[in-house]
Amino acid sequence: MSTSSNRSRTLEEVVQYCESLYEDTKLQCVQRWKAAEAGRRAIGFMPVYVPRELIYAAGVLPVGLMGGSDRVEIIKGDAYYQSYICHIPRSTIEMALSHYLDDLDGLLCPSICDVIRNLSGMWKLLFPDRLCRYLDFPQNFTPEVGGAYYRRELEELLADLERLSGRKVSEGELNRCIELYNHNRELVEQLYDLRAKQPWLVPTIESYLLLRAGNLLPVEEHNELLENYLREVPGSHRRQMDNIRVFLIGSFCEQPPLGLIRTLEKAGCYIVDDDFVLTSRWLTRPVEPGPDPLGRLCKAYLETSTFHSSKYEGPQPKPKLLLEQIARRRADGVVFCAPSFCDPALLDQPMYMRALDEAGIAHTSFKYAENTGQFQNIREQVGTFSDSIKLWGAPSPVRT
Amino acid sequence: MAQAGISQQASVQKDDSMLRQKNMLSDYYRRVASAHEEGKKIVYTYVPGNLAELFLSFDLVPVYPEINSLQSGMRKKSARYIQAAEKIGHSEDVCSYVKSDIGMMLEGNIGPTGERIPEPDLLFLSYTGCFTFLKWFENLAQHYRAQMILLQTPYQGDGKITENMKRYMVRQLREEIIPQLESFSGKKFDEDRLREMLARSARAEEDLVAVLQSARHRPSPIDAYFGAVYYIAPIFTAFRGTQECVDYYASLRAEVEERVALGLGPVTPEGPLSQERYRLVIEGTQCWTHFREFWKMFYDEGAVAVASSYSKVGGLYDTGFRHDPNDPLGTLAQYCMGCYTNLNLPTRVELLEQYIREYQADGFLVNSIKSCNSFSAGQLLMLRELEKRTGKPGGFIESDLVDPRYFSAANIKTRLESYLQMIDQKRSGKVQ
Numbered sequence: 001m002s003t004s005s006n007r008s009r010t011l012e013e014v015v016q017y018c019e020s021l022y023e024d025t026k027l028q029c030v031q032r033w034k035a036a037e038a039g040r041r042a043i044g045f046m047p048v049y050v051p052r053e054l055i056y057a058a059g060v061l062p063v064g065l066m067g068g069s070d071r072v073e074i075i076k077g078d079a080y081y082q083s084y085i086c087h088i089p090r091s092t093i094e095m096a097l098s099h100y101l102d103d104l105d106g107l108l109c110p111s112i113c114d115v116i117r118n119l120s121g122m123w124k125l126l127f128p129d130r131l132c133r134y135l136d137f138p139q140n141f142t143p144e145v146g147g148a149y150y151r152r153e154l155e156e157l158l159a160d161l162e163r164l165s166g167r168k169v170s171e172g173e174l175n176r177c178i179e180l181y182n183h184n185r186e187l188v189e190q191l192y193d194l195r196a197k198q199p200w201l202v203p204t205i206e207s208y209l210l211l212r213a214g215n216l217l218p219v220e221e222h223n224e225l226l227e228n229y230l231r232e233v234p235g236s237h238r239r240q241m242d243n244i245r246v247f248l249i250g251s252f253c254e255q256p257p258l259g260l261i262r263t264l265e266k267a268g269c270y271i272v273d274d275d276f277v278l279t280s281r282w283l284t285r286p287v288e289p290g291p292d293p294l295g296r297l298c299k300a301y302l303e304t305s306t307f308h309s310s311k312y313e314g315p316q317p318k319p320k321l322l323l324e325q326i327a328r329r330r331a332d333g334v335v336f337c338a339p340s341f342c343d344p345a346l347l348d349q350p351m352y353m354r355a356l357d358e359a360g361i362a363h364t365s366f367k368y369a370e371n372t373g374q375f376q377n378i379r380e381q382v383g384t385f386s387d388s389i390k391l392w393g394a395p396s397p398v399r400t
Numbered sequence: 401m402a403q404a405g406i407s408q409q410a411s412v413q414k415d416d417s418m419l420r421q422k423n424m425l426s427d428y429y430r431r432v433a434s435a436h437e438e439g440k441k442i443v444y445t446y447v448p449g450n451l452a453e454l455f456l457s458f459d460l461v462p463v464y465p466e467i468n469s470l471q472s473g474m475r476k477k478s479a480r481y482i483q484a485a486e487k488i489g490h491s492e493d494v495c496s497y498v499k500s501d502i503g504m505m506l507e508g509n510i511g512p513t514g515e516r517i518p519e520p521d522l523l524f525l526s527y528t529g530c531f532t533f534l535k536w537f538e539n540l541a542q543h544y545r546a547q548m549i550l551l552q553t554p555y556q557g558d559g560k561i562t563e564n565m566k567r568y569m570v571r572q573l574r575e576e577i578i579p580q581l582e583s584f585s586g587k588k589f590d591e592d593r594l595r596e597m598l599a600r601s602a603r604a605e606e607d608l609v610a611v612l613q614s615a616r617h618r619p620s621p622i623d624a625y626f627g628a629v630y631y632i633a634p635i636f637t638a639f640r641g642t643q644e645c646v647d648y649y650a651s652l653r654a655e656v657e658e659r660v661a662l663g664l665g666p667v668t669p670e671g672p673l674s675q676e677r678y679r680l681v682i683e684g685t686q687c688w689t690h691f692r693e694f695w696k697m698f699y700d701e702g703a704v705a706v707a708s709s710y711s712k713v714g715g716l717y718d719t720g721f722r723h724d725p726n727d728p729l730g731t732l733a734q735y736c737m738g739c740y741t742n743l744n745l746p747t748r749v750e751l752l753e754q755y756i757r758e759y760q761a762d763g764f765l766v767n768s769i770k771s772c773n774s775f776s777a778g779q780l781l782m783l784r785e786l787e788k789r790t791g792k793p794g795g796f797i798e799s800d801l802v803d804p805r806y807f808s809a810a811n812i813k814t815r816l817e818s819y820l821q822m823i824d825q826k827r828s829g830k831v832q
């Protein structure tokens with residue numbers, strides 16, 4: 001299914017290509033991919049996670065939608081949302097009503113929050129002829145209970161996808177796609193490990209753009225792009241700066257503008273871990289090979305999903321899981337970087353802050369909207385945060 | 401316009417059902433306050449899709465943090481509690497119920513009767529129709545270090561309850577929740593006791609439906625949004641499944657039927673409303689900090705809610721569902737999945753459309769609550785759809801549950817008045 005050119009790019013070319021994909025809000029690359037072969041279908045999905053293996057195996061391109069960034073002017077979308085609702089659903093509606101998403105044959109809304117959940121209903125009302133599925137992931141992780149439920153949900157999703165593409169999915173095809181996505185996860189993990197080890201080599205703006213490219217490209221092509229980048233980047237002779245190492249958390253759905261990510265780095269922070277574009281890192285281990293691939297996808301979800309704001313982890317383990325991840329990445333502090341009005345991200349913060357305070361780990365927090373244009377305040381705040389860690393280790397919390 | 405429709409009465413008489421409810425609630429809060437001394441265990445849980453009968457069958461005492469928050473709002477304490485929660489890092493942006501509850505906890509957990517609400521022995525997270533519930537209890541679990549049990553209610557994403565969804569819920573109940581409750585309570589699950597309670601639930605539900613549907617009469621004998629708060633309180637909380645609950649609804653129904661027979665309008669805090677000028681369907685939850693003031697804006701104009709979605713958050717009964725003692729776990733599952741905010745948006749629109757027609761409403765009004773994404777995200781589209789489908793005018797008001805910073809009386813009043821004028825114009829044929 002790939003449209004890959006197999007041409008090796010220079011580092012700059014890789015980044016430029018990713019930038020061009022980031023700017024492709026009208027999904028022209030999806031249109032080209034569909035046009036290359038009759039009968040191809042594409043389906044959009046909202047953050048955070050969907051089983052892309054299953055979608056791709058059905059001959060449908062999974063297209064990750066992460067809002068309109070600061071590139072989409074909101075004209076119609078505001079009429080659909082009150083001022084106190086986050087920005088991503090209004091830009092999604094804006095793009096859909098402005099025909100930016102016409103190449104998508106449907107939409108998947110994973111169960112991440114009530115806004116995305118209700119967006120599924122809005123899509124059904126606005127586009128009754130296009131497929132829309134709400135994916136209610138299990139919060140019960142017992143195989144015979146939550147697992148059995150999830151399996152049946154995936155079977156129903158698969159049946160919808162097969163109807164969409166007119167193609168029956170064989171076990172062999174699903175296994176092939178699982179392998180492709182396993183490789184994708186492995187490459188993304190390499191990228192994150194490299195950035196954590198030598199953050200000056202992999203600016204977050206680049207790792208971010210690389211992950212965003214995976215929202216649009218067929219997985220084979222994305223794998224090549226990641227390989228290309230990982231091959232080129234060690235020779236880039238980038239200079240190490242005196243930056244602190246931070247863990248960034250809260251940006252799993254509506255995305256910060258690129259300018260904000262750049263600002264954080266310029267203000268003296270190496271981001272050594274984050275929750276951007278979690279789809280590609282949701283499963284923390286490869287899906288096991290073997291028979292019954294659908295069953296193994298379910299098992300992988302139950303056993304290897306990362307911890308997340310919208311996922312039940314038991315009564316108190318989330319702060320502990322965050323602390324473990326901070327230790328693993330040797331982060332000096334935490335930056336809470338969440339969209340305004342995002343209940344899941346914002347309601348995590350007090351829990352995390354308390355655990356961080358108890359552990360003596362510094363943190364700072366601010367909010368954004370995907371179309372925020374001014375970062376001066378954030379730059380100053382984060383600059384102070386970074387300086388104080390450099391000078392004194394763990395400062396008292398800085399908040400806005 | 402000054403109270404055009406209110407009969408001039410020196411004092412407001414309280415109906416028998418109101419007094420009965422008042423006593424039930426004070427007894428309940430006493431039971432809660434003394435639970436630990438009496439060796440009973442406290443379970444914190446949520447209103448939508450609550451399993452009151454199951455808890456009661458284990459002799460557990462349920463406490464509803466949402467109710468505590470709404471009470472704090474009504475008692476004008478929520479602003480301070482919200483401030484206390486924001487001080488420990490809670491954002492201004494998030495649901496004010498959560499913050500009011502956390503603030504109340506930080507300030508000693510004093511309930512509406514002035515008695516301390518005990519700490520939870522168990523957090524029972526049944527998140528029907530709202531993701532924030534998960535975040536709320538995660539925060540409480542960190543503070544209280546309490547045990548938590550989760551029951552997942554799948555959402556009606558496609559507007560229906562599938563076999564898979566029902567099976568999932570029943571398996572959770574049978575294979576995990578009930579054994580966990582057995583070991584937590586030290587009691588064996590008594591299915592016959594649960595069945596008896598479910599039979600009582602169904603009887604009370606029957607009467608509640610009759611009460612809500614009485615609003616089909618002209619004039620409506622009830623207010624189905626503001627007044628309904630009292631009508632739904634026992635059945636949506638700790639009383640469903642009890643004989644007290646059955647008796648309460650029987651007496652309420654008799655009162656309402658009497659009002660119908662006498663051709664009377666609803667009782668407001670200032671007395672019976674004698675002139676019904678506007679019949680409205682209301683979508684959205686309540687504004688507790690200004691409950692009276694907000695209601696007054698309506699009854700002063702003779703505006704009566706004949707149906708509302710808020711009165712369905714703790715159970716949707718008027719489309720036919722009743723708890724079924726013959727299928728105890730299946731019926732609990734069905735009940736949870738059927739609550740209003742667990743319905744997808746197209747189903748919510750269909751339901752409101754049906755109300756507008758059945759109750760012969762002049763229009764519908766959205767009270768959009770800043771706190772509540774579960775209700776609010778999508779309401780503007782619902783409004784458009786309903787206008788398109790019914791040809792009736794829709795109105796839009798914004799407020800908040802328990803954060804008084806988001807209640808602007810002047811703004812709301814102006815909006816309401818111009819909305820009612822729109823209805824007048826529509827009636828007189830000046831607007832198409």
Ligand code: SF4
Nearest residue numbers: 086113115253254342
């Ligand atoms: S940004 Fe937050 S609140 Fe908004 S849709 Fe995403 S997860 Fe939901």
Ligand code: SF4
Nearest residue numbers: 495530532772773774
């Ligand atoms: S978001 Fe809405 S349903 Fe959820 S806890 Fe807050 S008020 Fe209740």
